Amino acid sequence: MLVIPAIDLREGACVQLVGGSYDAERVRLADPVAVARRFIRDGFGQLHVVDLDAALDRGSNADVVETLVALEGVQVQVGGGVRSGGAIVRLLNAGAARVVVGTRAIEEPEWIAATASAFPGAILVAADAHGHHVVTRGWTRALETDVRDLVHELARLPLAGVLVTAVHREGRMEGVDLELTRSVIECCPLPVYVAGGITSLDDLRALAAAGAHAAIIGMALYTGVLDPRAVATEFGVPR
Amino acid sequence: MRVTLFDYGAGNLHSLAKALSEAADEVRVEPDPIRSLETDVLVLPGVGAFASAVERLEPGRAAMRAAIEDGLPCLGICLGAQLLFETSEEGPGQGLGIFAGGVTRLRAERVPQIGWNTLEPVRGRGAARALAQAGWASRPEALLERAPLDFVYYAHSFACRPADEGVVIAWSTHESDRFAAAIRRRNVLGLQFHPEKSSRAGVRLLGAFLDQVRPAPRSATMPLGCRDPEPAAPSHAVSRAAARLDPGAMPCW
Numbered sequence: 001m002l003v004i005p006a007i008d009l010r011e012g013a014c015v016q017l018v019g020g021s022y023d024a025e026r027v028r029l030a031d032p033v034a035v036a037r038r039f040i041r042d043g044f045g046q047l048h049v050v051d052l053d054a055a056l057d058r059g060s061n062a063d064v065v066e067t068l069v070a071l072e073g074v075q076v077q078v079g080g081g082v083r084s085g086g087a088i089v090r091l092l093n094a095g096a097a098r099v100v101v102g103t104r105a106i107e108e109p110e111w112i113a114a115t116a117s118a119f120p121g122a123i124l125v126a127a128d129a130h131g132h133h134v135v136t137r138g139w140t141r142a143l144e145t146d147v148r149d150l151v152h153e154l155a156r157l158p159l160a161g162v163l164v165t166a167v168h169r170e171g172r173m174e175g176v177d178l179e180l181t182r183s184v185i186e187c188c189p190l191p192v193y194v195a196g197g198i199t200s201l202d203d204l205r206a207l208a209a210a211g212a213h214a215a216i217i218g219m220a221l222y223t224g225v226l227d228p229r230a231v232a233t234e235f236g237v238p239r
Numbered sequence: 240m241r242v243t244l245f246d247y248g249a250g251n252l253h254s255l256a257k258a259l260s261e262a263a264d265e266v267r268v269e270p271d272p273i274r275s276l277e278t279d280v281l282v283l284p285g286v287g288a289f290a291s292a293v294e295r296l297e298p299g300r301a302a303m304r305a306a307i308e309d310g311l312p313c314l315g316i317c318l319g320a321q322l323l324f325e326t327s328e329e330g331p332g333q334g335l336g337i338f339a340g341g342v343t344r345l346r347a348e349r350v351p352q353i354g355w356n357t358l359e360p361v362r363g364r365g366a367a368r369a370l371a372q373a374g375w376a377s378r379p380e381a382l383l384e385r386a387p388l389d390f391v392y393y394a395h396s397f398a399c400r401p402a403d404e405g406v407v408i409a410w411s412t413h414e415s416d417r418f419a420a421a422i423r424r425r426n427v428l429g430l431q432f433h434p435e436k437s438s439r440a441g442v443r444l445l446g447a448f449l450d451q452v453r454p455a456p457r458s459a460t461m462p463l464g465c466r467d468p469e470p471a472a473p474s475h476a477v478s479r480a481a482a483r484l485d486p487g488a489m490p491c492w
Contacts, residue, residue, distance in 0.1 A: 002353070097354070120390035121355020156439045158390050160355060189258055189435055189442050191392060211251040213436070237351075 001208035003235035004046045005039045005228070006195070006218035007032055007068065009061035009080070010053055016219050018171040020139045022056070026171070027222045032064050036071055043232030046075045046097070048195075048216045054081025055102075056138050069095040077124060077160075088119060098160045102126040103136040106143070106150065116157035124160045124193065127151055129180060130167045139167050147180070151188040161191035161213055169197025171219045176203045178210060185211045199225055204235060240453055241265045243278035245303075247295035250286035255316065258435040262446035272299025276306045279454050285317025285433060289342065289397070290330025292322060297332070304335045312426035312452035313337070314445075317395055320422065320429030329397050337427055339402035347414035351396040358391045358420050358432065360409045391420070391432040391441060398431060426452045 007014050014035045016027035029035050036047055049068050053059035060081075069076045069091065078091050079100025088099045105112040105125045116123050128135045129147040136143065151162050164184050166177040176197045185192050191213035198204060198217045207215050215235070220226040242263040244252050252268055259282065260266045269275040272295070281303070296303065307313045315323045324334045327342035334342075345352060393411070398418035401407060411420035411431070422429040428448055434441035 121392070158355065158438050158440070185254065186257065189254065190438055191436050209251060211253050 001204070001212050001235060002046060002214040002237075003044070003204060003231050004048045004077070004193075004214050004216045005044055005221055006048045006050065006216050007036055007039075008050045008052050008218065009064055011059070012061060012064060015052070016171060016222050017052070018219075020167060020170055022052070024171075026219070029222075032061075033067050033071075036068055036074070039228065039232075040071065040074050042228040043236040044074070044228075045237040046077070046214075048100075049076055049078045049080075050100070051078070051080030055079075057081070065091070066094050079124070079126060085115060085118065088115065088123070092119065092122060098122055098124045100124045100126050100163060102128065105154075106134060106136050106145075109153070112154075113157060116159050120158035121160050124163050125154055126163045126165065127154070127184075128165045128167050132180065132183075135167055148183055148187050151184050151190075151192075155188050155190050159190055161193050162188060163193040163195060163216070165216075166194075166196030170195070172197060173199045173219055173223075173225060175199055176207060178206055181207060181212060182210050201226070201230065201234065204231070208235075240279045240449065241267065242280045242282060242449065243267045243269050243275045244282045244284050245272060245275040245296075246270045246284070247272075247287065247292045252284050252286075255282070255284050255435045258442045258445050259449070261442060262449040270295075272296050273302055275299070276303060276311065278311075280312045280314065280449060280452060281307070283313065283315040283319030283322050285315075285319045287318055288330060289318065289321060289327040289334075290332050292318060293330075293332030293334060296322065296335075300333065300335065304337065307335065307337055307427060310426060313428070314448060315427075315429040316435075317393075317431060317433060320431055321397060321399055323422075323427065323429050324399055324401070327397060338399070338406060338422060338424065338429070340400050342397050342399055345396060345398055345413055345418065346416040349414065351394060352413045353394045355390050355392050355437075356413060356432075357411050358389050358409050359411060360389075360421075361407060391434070391437040393432045394436075395431060399429065 009032055014029040014032035015025050018024040018026050049065060051061045051065055053061055065078055075097035077098035077100055078096045082099055082101050083104045091099050101123055127147050127150050128139060132146050134143045134145040134147050134150055154162055166180055169177055174197055181194050193214045194207055194212045195216040198215055199220050204215055221228050240263050242259050246252060246268045256266045275281060321327055321342040322334045323337040324340050324342050325336045328344055401419055401422055406422045406424050407419045408423045409421035410417055420431050434444045
């Protein structure tokens with residue numbers, strides 16, 4: 001299993017939110033590119049970049065994103081506000097390894113089917129879950145859909161994978177929702193990326209044992225709860 | 240039909256077991272190399288390192304090789320496919336030697352290769368057609384099934400280099416290194432990619448392989464254990480395979 005540090009962008013800075021709430025910003029670092037370089041030095045081979053402003057139509061951090069995806073020695077996947085084939089092409093051409101698509105992929109099955117086929121292996125669908133229910137639009141809209149049914153449907157497509165975020169654990173550092181992870185992997189013949197609540201090396205080992213392809217960590221790395229070098233040594237570049 | 244995964248102690252086999260269970264009556268995980276041969280189909284899964292895998296394999300290596308040479312259907316995935324070769328640059332020890340040749344590190348800057356890449360079936364060969372038709376067919380009427388037929392998920396640092404390229408039924412290329420993505424000889428199939436992580440189309444490929452090597456039902460004229468890939472007696476299993484595959488494309492060499 002890979003561990004991928006998260007770099008969430010807001011107003012040009014690298015931030016961490018608690019529970020996805022824009023009013024609960026707990027970390028703010030002025031230079032996201034310096035943060036990325038530090039993660040690369042620590043030994044991580046991949047980064048997960050999200051433009052929070054673009055996700056909520058409050059602005060754009062496109063310049064920072066372009067700099068990040070062009071960094072040497074690291075694969076960068078990018079999400080946040082990606083809602084068109086044009087945006088996907090721009091990000092892939094700029095050097096993104098994968099593009100993360102959320103709301104539109106969930107709400108428009110025909111669009112994601114066509115898009116996944118147009119960019120095989122390059123689209124990661126973010127299936128955010130509160131409990132087992134799918135949430136969209138920056139976690140403001142809860143759907144009736146069960147996340148397990150959603151990933152089962154998505155597995156028909158040549159996606160890079162699905163990214164399941166346990167919204168109810170995100171940024172809270174209360175540990176992972178292992179039951180959710182296991183049940184998603186159970187019904188999904190695609191690489192499964194997991195996020196939300198990862199706090200310890202034991203969390204990571206449990207996710208690896210459950211068969212997760214990758215784990216995305218934010219808060220625990222930024223607050224020093226997890227030592228980046230120790231994490232990178234065990235999970236930064238797969239053997 | 241009983242499918243057995245030889246568990247050489249190297250990680251999570253759940254996704255693969257789940258994918259195989261869609262086409263098999265029984266999927267078993269067996270840590271003992273000898274006992275893993277009491278099966279209709281042997282699966283060598285794809286996690287871990289060559290040296291530790293062959294160490295676990297060693298007590299049963301000769302028996303496993305003999306069983307496969309004798310017709311036991313075998314599916315090797317990723318490292319499991321590499322175990323079908325003689326040796327590997329990754330570490331010491333003898334593989335099964337079902338295929339002549341070795342395993343060497345990918346000749347590329349980005350190693351390991353982790354992610355989706357092409358699957359390029361060798362054209363004009365029966366097995367390649369079977370692979371394309373069985374595993375990667377899409378029903379155009381189902382929009383969500385419009386998966387491309389030529390992209391699969393890889394996670395590897397080493398690649399198989401068969402001495403006889405005639406066994407290669409599909410290639411792929413990472414940076415400038417062209418490597419064998421799928422190899423086949425009779426009832427033995429080696430896949431460098433992970434079908435269990437390559438969407439529903441990958442799972443269908445596993446099902447198609449199991450259908451092809453499904454043993455014929457017990458009958459007066461067909462002794463139990465006969466593993467003829469082209470059973471003479473009609474059966475439900477055969478009709479199901481025939482419905483999904485071009486019979487002319489059934490590989491047998």
